[in-house]
Amino acid sequence: MSSGCVLTARNGRMICYALRSFSTATPCAADKHYKLLVVGGGTGGCAAASKFASKFGKGHVGIIEPNETHYYQPMWTLVGAGIKRVESSARPMSSCLPRKADWIKCKALSFDPESCKVTCTNGDVISYDYLVVGMGLQLDYHKIKGLPEAFSQDPAVCSNYNRNYVMKTYPALQNFEGGNAIFSFPNTPIKCAGAPQKIMYLAEDYWNRTGKRDKANIMYNTSLGVIFGVKKYADSLLKIVEERNIKVNYKRNLIEVRPDKREAVFQKLDSETVETETFSYNFLHVVPPMSAPDVLKESSLVDQTGYMDVNKFTLQHVRYPNIFGIGDCTNVPTSKTAAAVAAQSGILRKNLGAFIDGRPLPVLEYDGYTSCPLVTGYGKCIMAEFDFNGQPLETFPIDQSKPRRSMYHMKKDVMPELYWKFLIRGNWEGPATYRKLMRFGMGNILKPSAVHQT
Numbered sequence: 001m002s003s004g005c006v007l008t009a010r011n012g013r014m015i016c017y018a019l020r021s022f023s024t025a026t027p028c029a030a031d032k033h034y035k036l037l038v039v040g041g042g043t044g045g046c047a048a049a050s051k052f053a054s055k056f057g058k059g060h061v062g063i064i065e066p067n068e069t070h071y072y073q074p075m076w077t078l079v080g081a082g083i084k085r086v087e088s089s090a091r092p093m094s095s096c097l098p099r100k101a102d103w104i105k106c107k108a109l110s111f112d113p114e115s116c117k118v119t120c121t122n123g124d125v126i127s128y129d130y131l132v133v134g135m136g137l138q139l140d141y142h143k144i145k146g147l148p149e150a151f152s153q154d155p156a157v158c159s160n161y162n163r164n165y166v167m168k169t170y171p172a173l174q175n176f177e178g179g180n181a182i183f184s185f186p187n188t189p190i191k192c193a194g195a196p197q198k199i200m201y202l203a204e205d206y207w208n209r210t211g212k213r214d215k216a217n218i219m220y221n222t223s224l225g226v227i228f229g230v231k232k233y234a235d236s237l238l239k240i241v242e243e244r245n246i247k248v249n250y251k252r253n254l255i256e257v258r259p260d261k262r263e264a265v266f267q268k269l270d271s272e273t274v275e276t277e278t279f280s281y282n283f284l285h286v287v288p289p290m291s292a293p294d295v296l297k298e299s300s301l302v303d304q305t306g307y308m309d310v311n312k313f314t315l316q317h318v319r320y321p322n323i324f325g326i327g328d329c330t331n332v333p334t335s336k337t338a339a340a341v342a343a344q345s346g347i348l349r350k351n352l353g354a355f356i357d358g359r360p361l362p363v364l365e366y367d368g369y370t371s372c373p374l375v376t377g378y379g380k381c382i383m384a385e386f387d388f389n390g391q392p393l394e395t396f397p398i399d400q401s402k403p404r405r406s407m408y409h410m411k412k413d414v415m416p417e418l419y420w421k422f423l424i425r426g427n428w429e430g431p432a433t434y435r436k437l438m439r440f441g442m443g444n445i446l447k448p449s450a451v452h453q454t
């Protein structure tokens with residue numbers, strides 16, 4: 001089929017046709033048509049494509065994804081601390097995408113939602129009946145002056161957020177001989193808002209174990225005004241930073257790194273005037289500013305903040321009903337994590353499925369479920385789980401705000417398996433069912449006495 005918008009009895013297709021009829025642009029012919037087109041083969045894209053590829057059968061789902069390798073990014077916290085190797089976070093993309101779907105190995109270059117078409121960097125124009133966008137976030141390292149140079153020149157500057165720079169973190173921890181160790185949190189929404197401090201607790205623990213702690217002045221310089229967005233877990237973290245003598249500097253945004261002088265310049269966000277504060281560093285872990293990918297920001301799919309404009313309960317686009325969003329690139333107001341993507345994949349399955357069948361939405365509403373395993377040291381983890389309102393939504397019948405060894409093993413050993421074997425295969429939609437079971441009494445097997453606590 002050369003055009004993506006043929007009128008049929010199906011609801012989504014009819015809407016697609018109607019949208020085209022008032023488009024002023026001349027639609028170009030499509031090179032290929034899919035019933036469902038997915039942009040992005042990351043966590044959300046894989047999960048969504050898997051679900052619908054098994055429903056629609058071979059050849060009806062296309063996935064636009066440029067990368068040969070799929071990374072399990074949550075592993076990078078442990079890679080940075082020398083607990084896991086970076087190779088264990090990687091799998092060939094071909095083994096992660098569903099077999100029944102076509103892999104279109106290039107980048108999406110532009111969106112034409114009125115004509116139900118996406119143009120790719122290889123020149124192909126792909127049309128669709130339904131579109132799912134799961135493009136994740138772009139890392140804007142270049143927005144911090146001097147940082148690209150610092151990454152290449154200074155072995156003490158590292159970042160767990162990128163496959164190459166995470167390789168610098170553990171050597172930098174090992175080579176640290178004392179002085180200022182600074183961990184930054186940028187002035188934008190980011191993925192896994194706990195990760196900037198997880199590596200700090202691991203570093204503190206590492207230097208403690210290797211006899212260097214007394215020589216380290218550890219600082220958490222965050223753009224935020226709180227240590228964590230959910231009070232229950234923030235209270236626990238505040239105790240930890242106090243007990244472990246970690247200085248938290250709020251409202252500090254990293255704007256420049258001077259590798260020649262080993263200086264980091266922070267903008268003071270709580271100052272009326274443009275004021276900066278310069279720290280010397282001997283170790284610097286940088287979390288970059290992030291945003292939706294430029295291609296998405298330049299499209300009509302985003303809201304005024306630059307994220308994909310979807311209904312937070314159904315994940316359906318607010319203006320283009322045959323388009324849905326999943327994961328970090330959307331404006332869903334929850335903490336951006338793979339755990340959130342898992343829960344969203346169930347919402348997507350139900351609501352997109354209903355829309356395709358011509359049934360009214362919502363069928364199932366997202367509650368904002370997200371989770372952040374806050375690793376607080378080697379063998380310790382607070383398992384934060386919460387909803388849109390910042391209310392804890394804990395799976396286990398124990399106080400999850402306490403650092404526990406059991407939760408550390410969840411993070412280190414159980415979650416990677418859950419990710420590779422179930423989430424990206426479209427078979428893990430978050431722990432809601434288990435949470436309910438625990439509430440009905442099965443939780444006794446996990447009562448605190450049965451859990452090894454640290």
Ligand SMILES: Cc1cc2nc3c(=O)[nH]c(=O)nc-3n(C[C@H](O)[C@H](O)[C@H](O)COP(=O)(O)OP(=O)(O)OC[C@H]3O[C@@H](n4cnc5c(N)ncnc54)[C@H](O)[C@@H]3O)c2cc1C
Pocket residue numbers: 039040041042043044045064065066067072073074075076077106107108109134135136137160161162191192195293295326327328329336337338339340341371372373
């Ligand atoms: C250091 C670190 C620690 C983390 N820790 C945790 C944790 O403990 N728990 C947790 O749940 N989550 C954690 N996360 C967050 C989690 O990895 C992300 O939230 C999740 O992967 C988001 O999934 P996504 O599908 O939205 O985006 P991604 O998985 O990032 O996928 C986006 C995909 O879109 C593709 N893409 C981009 N542009 C284009 C284009 N133009 N055309 C086509 N494709 C494109 C990319 O190549 C990529 O494959 C962590 C992340 C990091 C970096």
